[in-house]
Amino acid sequence: MSGELWLRDARLPGGRRGDIAIRDGRVAAIGAMTSAAANAQVIHAGGCLVLPGFVDGHAHLDKTLWGLPWHSHRAGPTIAERIDNERRVLRALDLSPQAQSARLVRHMVSRGTTHVRTHVDVAPELGLAHLHAVQAMAESLHEAIDVQVVAFPQCGVMTRPGTLDLLDQAAREGAQVIGGLDPIGIDGDLNGQLDAIFAIAARRGCDIDIHLHDLGEAGAATIEKIAERTATLGLRGRVAVSHAFCLGMLDEPRLEALIDRLLDNDIALMTHAPAGGVPFPPIRLLAARGVRLFTGSDGVRDAWGPLNSGDMLERAYLLAYCSGFRDDAGLELTLGMATHGGASVVRVAPYGIEVGAPADLVLVEAENEAEAVALHPPRRLVLKRGKVVARDGQASMTALDSRLRGNDMAAP
Numbered sequence: 001m002s003g004e005l006w007l008r009d010a011r012l013p014g015g016r017r018g019d020i021a022i023r024d025g026r027v028a029a030i031g032a033m034t035s036a037a038a039n040a041q042v043i044h045a046g047g048c049l050v051l052p053g054f055v056d057g058h059a060h061l062d063k064t065l066w067g068l069p070w071h072s073h074r075a076g077p078t079i080a081e082r083i084d085n086e087r088r089v090l091r092a093l094d095l096s097p098q099a100q101s102a103r104l105v106r107h108m109v110s111r112g113t114t115h116v117r118t119h120v121d122v123a124p125e126l127g128l129a130h131l132h133a134v135q136a137m138a139e140s141l142h143e144a145i146d147v148q149v150v151a152f153p154q155c156g157v158m159t160r161p162g163t164l165d166l167l168d169q170a171a172r173e174g175a176q177v178i179g180g181l182d183p184i185g186i187d188g189d190l191n192g193q194l195d196a197i198f199a200i201a202a203r204r205g206c207d208i209d210i211h212l213h214d215l216g217e218a219g220a221a222t223i224e225k226i227a228e229r230t231a232t233l234g235l236r237g238r239v240a241v242s243h244a245f246c247l248g249m250l251d252e253p254r255l256e257a258l259i260d261r262l263l264d265n266d267i268a269l270m271t272h273a274p275a276g277g278v279p280f281p282p283i284r285l286l287a288a289r290g291v292r293l294f295t296g297s298d299g300v301r302d303a304w305g306p307l308n309s310g311d312m313l314e315r316a317y318l319l320a321y322c323s324g325f326r327d328d329a330g331l332e333l334t335l336g337m338a339t340h341g342g343a344s345v346v347r348v349a350p351y352g353i354e355v356g357a358p359a360d361l362v363l364v365e366a367e368n369e370a371e372a373v374a375l376h377p378p379r380r381l382v383l384k385r386g387k388v389v390a391r392d393g394q395a396s397m398t399a400l401d402s403r404l405r406g407n408d409m410a411a412p
């Protein structure tokens, strides 16, 4: 085997049809080409649209109930009630976070995801068990997906003594990102939580990604304080805020002032378009102002709810649907959040359909990106570093399959 793969007759960015030559896992050439090396593998794309591998910028792999019998959702409506319910469910089920995260990753790969940022629970009653489990999963499945781990204090920081030491230890043991959670709503200590997690990130060279569900002025004040610390500690471009529901409910002057703070510090925003009428950031306005936007699945079929699917093309559709986008530019914007926006946050470069980038590619039957989002059709082929990892919606990588059999799992 020469290590060379040719995708013949694919629909390329811009709509023209052509070929992609892949050598040693990277895109080597794009365009109309005449002859492949004699021993190159050739895959006929049949005019399918080629997209960059999807980036799921916000997942919770360690807590999924994927592959298990149906779990009826019974949590109360508040964040605190959902956290308590999740603790009860996970204690009762006593699942393996390594096996569960592998199950979900297999599904995500089958849907075209080639990179994932996952928030992994770190708490005194868990220690770093979930972190170690997800790291082991990521190592065993690295041929199929790149996993970036956020050490995530799901139960609070200042109100849970011992959590800060665990976050610091997680950073020393390989977590690339330090998480946070509603400093006002959960901890009641805006400055305390932010000072503590920013100090760890600055000391350990980690990025930061903070869950912010707090609404209205509580959320707005939190974003201001996040921006202040980002500037003070020189973490420009390395901080993200996830959800930021408050940005969907502020008056224009307040929103504009916060957008300026986000831009000053190149703070990225994650939204997955929450269900049930919860406000969420105005995507088109933020993108037009230049705010970096990305998206993710959030919890997939877990104790927080059963509706998220782990399919980033469907996620782009949902973002467009909930935002009321109908035009091509709007649909392309949401796809961009699931591709290049996410790649910038997990800091993958080069990325995309360009010579020299790793050949992380997805083929779908669509005329263009807008149609791919509108239809979110089956993934015909998924390549990770130039190797086929899924075909026709099924993860197909040999190493992946054998490792999953080793974990005694059937395909979900």
Ligand SMILES: [Zn+2]
Pocket (backbone or CB within 6 Å): 058, 059, 060, 119, 211, 242, 298, 299
């Ligand atoms: Zn989350």
